[in-house]
Amino acid sequence: MTDVAQAETGPTPPEAVRPGGDDGAPLAFPFTRKCPLSTPQEYAELRDAGPATKVRLQLSGKEAWLLTRHEDVKRVLGDPAMSSDAKSPGYPLQFPVPEEVLQFIKFPFSALDAPEHTVQRRLVIPEFTAHRIQALRPRIQQIVDERIDALLAAGDTADLVKQLAAPVPSLLFCEMLGADPADIDYFRRYSEVTMNRESTQEDVTTLYAEMDGFLGRLITEKEKNPGDDLLSRLAAKNREEGADLELADLVSIARLLVVAGFDTTANMIGLGTLVLLENPEAADALRADPSLSRKAVDELLRFLSIADSATVRVATADIEIGDVTIRAGEGVIASNGAANWDSAVFEDPHVFDIHRDARNHLAFSNGPHQCLGANLARVQLEIVFETLLARIPTLRLAVPVEELSFMHGGHIYGLHELPVTW
């Protein structure tokens, strides 16, 4: 990057604490989506007002710079001067974590920098290549078909979240990991509680410890009796390729995959179905021409931006964003959701248009931490929407949209339930 200055040493000078809101105080973050099928309206106002705004994270009380322009968000996420080290004092942690606890937590590679990040990520990259995921298509199709069979057999109304959106990614992912399908509810509960900003610190810490014990036993078992699954290959690769990570590191990788792989896709299936039901012309076009599904999925990812504030960093060198200097040590929320609704890149961003070219969206982030499961998520979403529209053409909401309950308190946006009929 041309405009990244050298890192400063010593404490940040007082003039570096710049105001965010009109009254000079940093704005409380995250913002609530007042219109449920839109990103928070504050993003658009802030994007027009300037390149960076100071915000204060509601739960942890930490301050950070919020970036809302596509160009800046993309650049910062790809910038080697931006760190993902969650133990760094300026890192915009969403939860309040006591300092003594913070030092002991084994963060997963999503919260580490190179070289640890690179070593750990490389161990699981082969599991998520386009080739590997394409080979899973028949099995994904089978899971989706079985869930839709069960849905249709149960009557003429159902909660689509419970019957389809939640089970498809969790069944598939349990199989990929080599875990017992009987443990799905446990994984799901873990993912729900840890991804919910409203969960108590005590619940999160207890579940963390339990899950670490569970995954530790599972990986140790795979080391002794390897199978044809992700965790067995992870353990073997660790030894054979000389990465020699401790069991606790392997556990943190598995824990990351569980958190990242379950709820994200489930929430995209629930919300994505709702968007298609609310946009019948788009649903008809997709039903008539399933080759549009790749474009439709990208547009849904852009439009919904369910992990809009998951892309956070801390600067390791001063960086200029327009006329704002972000100092080394300061936190940054490079909001992919704000970037995905930037009209400089996406014309009429509030319009859901499956014919637009949305490939430049940042819902999966950018740079070295770009979502590892993007291929897996994409293929599941394509198969679910194509199959759902083809097999239940009369699908519609069973309640008015105003009665739906959305997950405003989560790190990932979603729906609690989606009552449908046909």
Ligand code: HEM
């Ligand atoms: C539609 C669903 C999904 C969305 C919107 C999504 C979005 C994201 C985002 C925004 C990040 C943060 C990257 C950053 O810090 O810059 C991320 C990271 C990650 N995601 Fe996903 N994700 C999805 C599904 C999945 C799935 C199915 C998996 C499978 C295991 C997965 C695995 C990961 C991993 C391992 C990371 C950390 C990557 C790293 O730090 O190197 N994600 N994802």
